[in-house]
Amino acid sequence: xxxxxxxxxxxxxxxxxxxxxxxxxxxxxxxxxxxxxxxxxxxxxxxxxxxxxxxxxxxxxxxxxxxxxxxxxxxxxxxxxxxxxxxxxxxxxxxxxxxxxxxxxxxxxxxxxxxxxxxxxxxxxxxxxxxxxxxxxxxxxxxxxxxxxxxxxxxxxxxxxxxxxxxxxxxxxxxxxxxxxxxxxxxxxxxxxxxxxxxxxxxxxxxxxxxxxxxxxxxxxxxxxxxxxxxxxxxxxxxxxxxxxxxxxxxxxxxxxxxxxxxxxxxxxxxxxxxxxxxxxxxxxxxxxxxxxxxxxxxxxxxxxxxxxxxxxxxxxxxxxxxxxxxxxxxxxxxxxxxxxxxxxxxxxxxxxxxxxxxxxxxxxxxxxxxxxxxxxxxxxxxxxxxxxxxxxxxxxxxxxxxxxxxxxxxxxxxxxxxxxxxxxxxxxxxxxxxxxxxxxxxxxxxxxxxxxxxxxxxxxxxxxxxxxxxxxxxxxxxxxxxxxxxxxxxxxxxxxxxxxxxxxxxxxxxxxxxxxxxxxxxxxxxxxxxxxxxxxxxxxxxxxxxxxxxxxxxxxxxxxxxxxxxxxxxxxxxxxxxxxxxxxxxxxxxxxxxxxx
Numbered sequence: 001x002x003x004x005x006x007x008x009x010x011x012x013x014x015x016x017x018x019x020x021x022x023x024x025x026x027x028x029x030x031x032x033x034x035x036x037x038x039x040x041x042x043x044x045x046x047x048x049x050x051x052x053x054x055x056x057x058x059x060x061x062x063x064x065x066x067x068x069x070x071x072x073x074x075x076x077x078x079x080x081x082x083x084x085x086x087x088x089x090x091x092x093x094x095x096x097x098x099x100x101x102x103x104x105x106x107x108x109x110x111x112x113x114x115x116x117x118x119x120x121x122x123x124x125x126x127x128x129x130x131x132x133x134x135x136x137x138x139x140x141x142x143x144x145x146x147x148x149x150x151x152x153x154x155x156x157x158x159x160x161x162x163x164x165x166x167x168x169x170x171x172x173x174x175x176x177x178x179x180x181x182x183x184x185x186x187x188x189x190x191x192x193x194x195x196x197x198x199x200x201x202x203x204x205x206x207x208x209x210x211x212x213x214x215x216x217x218x219x220x221x222x223x224x225x226x227x228x229x230x231x232x233x234x235x236x237x238x239x240x241x242x243x244x245x246x247x248x249x250x251x252x253x254x255x256x257x258x259x260x261x262x263x264x265x266x267x268x269x270x271x272x273x274x275x276x277x278x279x280x281x282x283x284x285x286x287x288x289x290x291x292x293x294x295x296x297x298x299x300x301x302x303x304x305x306x307x308x309x310x311x312x313x314x315x316x317x318x319x320x321x322x323x324x325x326x327x328x329x330x331x332x333x334x335x336x337x338x339x340x341x342x343x344x345x346x347x348x349x350x351x352x353x354x355x356x357x358x359x360x361x362x363x364x365x366x367x368x369x370x371x372x373x374x375x376x377x378x379x380x381x382x383x384x385x386x387x388x389x390x391x392x393x394x395x396x397x398x399x400x401x402x403x404x405x406x407x408x409x410x411x412x413x414x415x416x417x418x419x420x421x422x423x424x425x426x427x428x429x430x431x432x433x434x435x436x437x438x439x440x441x442x443x444x445x446x447x448x449x450x451x452x453x454x455x456x457x458x459x460x461x462x463x464x465x466x467x468x469x470x471x472x473x474x475x476x477x478x479x480x481x482x483x484x485x486x487x488x489x490x491x492x493x494x495x496x497x498x499x500x501x502x503x504x505x506x507x508x509x510x511x512x513x514x515x516x517x518x519x520x521x522x523x524x525x526x527x528x529x530x531x532x533x534x535x536x537x538x539x540x541x542x543x544x545x546x547x548x549x550x551x552x553x554x555x556x557x558x559x560x561x562x563x564x565x566x567x568x569x570x571x572x573x574x575x576x577x578x579x580x581x582x583x584x585x586x587x588x589x590x591x592x593x594x595x596x597x598x
Contacts, residue, residue: 001200001204001236003044003046003236003238003239004045004078004128004235004236005078006045006046006048006049006052007049008076009047009052009076009078009080009081009126010047010052010053010054010073010076010079010126011045011047011052011053011054011072011080012054012056012068012072012081013032013036013039013053013054013055013056013083014056014065014068014082014083014086014098015028015029015031015032015057015058015086016028016057016058016085016087016100016101017029017057017086018101019099019101020102020104021102021103022087022103022105025085025087025182027176027177027181027182030180031181031185032057032085034185035188035189036053036055038189038192038238039081043192043238044237044239045079045237056068058101060100060101060102061100061110062100062110062111062116065098065112065117066112066116066117066120069120069121073123073124074124076124076125076126077126078126078127079126079127079129080121081132082117082121082129082130082131082132083131083134084112084132084133084134085134085135085182085185086098086099086100086135087099087103087135087136088133088135088136089103089105089108089111091108095113095114095115096115097113097114098111098112098117098135099135100112122161128162128232128235129162129232130161130163130205130237131164132188133163133164133165134182134184135166135167136167161228161229161232162227162228162229162235163226164205164209164224165224165225166184166185166222167184167222167223167224183216183221184216184221184222187212187215187216188208191211191212191215192208192237192241194241194242195240195241195242195243196208196242197242198325199240200240200324201239201240201286201326203236203238203239204236205232205233205237206228206233208238209224209226212224243285246284247321249314249317249320249321250284250318250321252314252318253284253314253315253317253318254281254282254284254288256314257281257282257288257293257311258282260301260303260307260311261296261301263301263302278292287319287324287327287330289315289330290312293308293311293315316331319331319334374535375537378532378535378537458589458590458591459501459507459590459591460502461500461501461502461588461589462485462499462502463487463497464498464499465497466495466497466498466565467489467495467497468497469487469489469497470489470490485586485587486583486584486585486586487499487582487583487587488581488583489568489581489582490579490580491568491580491581491582492579493569493570494568494569494570495568495582496567497566498563498564499565499566499587500562500563500564501561501562501589507557507560507561507589507590507591508556508559509554509555509556509590510538510554510555510557510561510587510589510590511553511554511586511587511588511589511590512584512587512588513550513551513552513553513584513585514550514551514553514566515548515550515581515583515585516548516549516551516580517547517548517549517580517581517582517583518547518548518570518580519577519578519579519580520547522577523547525570525571525577525580526542526570526571527543527568527569527570527580528541528542528568529541529542529551529567529568530566530567531555531564531565531566532564532565532567533557533561533563533565534561534563538555539553539555553587564587566582566584568580
């Protein structure tokens with residue numbers, strides 16, 4: 001909402017103070033002065049150009065009044081206002097007449113018939129027209145002939161028409177002798193000069209009427225009336241001069257604005273700081289909007305990014321706590337826009353995450369397929385172990401027989417046939433043969449001793465990758481817990497971790513104690529576990545119907561171990577069944593030797 005264009009707007013003010021046959025109304029002269037000051041001032045229509053605001057005090061004829069209104073109606077293209085203060089009279093037919101100095105109660109032809117004035121206003125080219133009647137029986141202007149009520153369509157035929165009267169059709173207005181203005185105009189001018197509390201920056205006719213009506217009722221004076229068509233009540237009249245005492249947020253914001261303008265020095269002369277609106281902003285009476293802060297550099301006020309950010313932060317605080325609802329509305333509108341931007345960024349991020357998640361799920365699906373194939377291959381290889389063991393035994397037996405034959409040949413070289421094959425079994429050995437057997441026996445004992453010495457040490461496993469344990473080291477809460485590292489988990493769904501040897505010694509046996517625990521009350525849940533070395537499963541099992549499962553891991557390996565993996569999982573649950581525990585105590589690789597591995 002904005003005030004009318006002063007170049008394309010006009011006003012005609014009519015007032016009658018002296019009557020030959022009616023009571024005088026001396027305060028009407030003051031009415032015309034006050035209303036003219038209002039309409040020609042910068043806070044209202046600003047009609048200070050010559051001929052834009054015409055005052056007719058005590059006109060002598062209706063022709064003079066109608067000519068002035070007709071001329072203003074022809075010139076106005078934006079807004080037209082007609083104001084009358086004086087005696088209002090009602091004819092025998094029920095029509096309203098505006099009294100002139102020579103008007104007689106029984107001879108109304110020397111007055112302005114409102115039915116002649118109305119079409120001049122309503123049929124003018126102006127987009128907005130206002131009629132203000134401060135007279136007795138002003139409400140009659142809203143009636144047609146013979147006292148019949150006019151519809152809004154009959155009252156006016158153009159957009160934005162507004163009629164404001166000081167009294168109803170059957171009531172008189174009031175002009176107290178000891179007061180400067182008439183009762184109605186006094187409240188109208190007071191609202192324009194002092195403002196209306198808790199209303200927008202620009203007051204329209206409807207807002208002014210509501211305030212004036214409330215004040216007049218409180219004082220026991222005639223109640224004004226209004227009629228409007230096509231939102232005519234929203235025609236702007238004056239800037240609202242009321243401003244609450246600025247709060248601390250508004251004072252801080254205004255102080256920062258003034259400081260920024262003062263730092264700009266002479267360049268700030270281009271800033272329209274003398275206008276009424278900007279002056280109120282700089283005094284903290286109203287919160288300057290965002291657009292004003294952003295326009296400061298164009299007026300020579302140099303602001304750094306930090307200064308601009310601080311001003312906007314202070315502005316938002318001032319608008320949020322402002323007593324004026326319009327300022328609060330600006331704050332919440334900006335909040336909604338910021339939230340909309342955040343939601344947009346969140347939607348973009350969600351789309352990106354969704355795409356990445358889909359890719360990860362596809363990768364997991366492929367990995368699961370590969371794991372399934374590997375497990376099938378491992379199970380196939382494990383099924384071949386008995387045959388391999390039998391072959392290894394046969395090889396070992398053959399090696400033993402060969403060693404015996406060599407020992408026999410060493411004691412009796414003639415035992416070999418011509419073809420180089422061993423001779424048949426000789427007779428019981430002589431004393432020399434017994435010595436050779438004794439030597440072999442001693443060598444065997446020596447070998448066993450060496451193997452035993454090498455098996456005294458072990459290579460510890462250290463956490464390498466996968467899901468990291470919740471804690472490591474000795475767990476003192478476990479009674480009689482053995483020495484050595486312990487890897488502890490408390491997991492919700494599953495755990496997969498990989499360990500590596502802490503040295504590069506050759507190892508061929510995996511040792512350790514594995515404990516899988518189910519929370520109390522969740523004994524029916526199923527838990528599975530698996531231990532693998534370099535991708536080959538060497539142990540697995542499941543747990544159900546109990547609270548704890550302990551496994552002694554002592555598995556021979558076919559060669560040097562590079563990576564050891566532990567996996568455990570369960571079927572989940574509800575209520576208190578939300579996790580299970582896994583403890584691997586002292587996982588290590590032994591340095592023992594066995595014949596089969598050799």
